[in-house]
Amino acid sequence: MELLVTYDVVTAEAEGARRLRQVAKLCEGYGLRVQKSVFEVVCTEAELLTLTDRIERIIDDSEDSVRIYRVPKGTFGTVNTLGIAQRLPHGESLVL
Numbered sequence: 710m711e712l713l714v715t716y717d718v719v720t721a722e723a724e725g726a727r728r729l730r731q732v733a734k735l736c737e738g739y740g741l742r743v744q745k746s747v748f749e750v751v752c753t754e755a756e757l758l759t760l761t762d763r764i765e766r767i768i769d770d771s772e773d774s775v776r777i778y779r780v781p782k783g784t785f786g787t788v789n790t791l792g793i794a795q796r797l798p799h800g801e802s803l804v805l
Contacts, residue, residue: 711780712750712757714740716764719772731767732775735760743794749785 714736718729736742739760740750752760757777764775790796 713778716775
């Protein structure tokens with residue numbers, strides 16, 4: 710399945726900045742960063758459940774926001790990019 714994972718973590722305090730770094734690092738292990746707080750992820754249902762659980766353990770439910778969008782398979786291969794954005798190779802292995 711293909712997903713867009715987006716997040717907005719409140720960083721007014723050091724604890725928020727720490728959560729932001731943790732969410733970003735976690736997402737880097739699952740997908741490719743396409744914008745500062747947006748990742749394109751190709752994963753299985755089981756991996757999605759693990760990712761969701763791990764994000765829930767990091768964020769502050771009263772301040773932070775995470776959205777996970779399921780997009781039709783093949784969507785990432787048809788993305789139109791503008792500016793410095795580049796199409797990313799989702800079929801290649803990620804290095805952790």
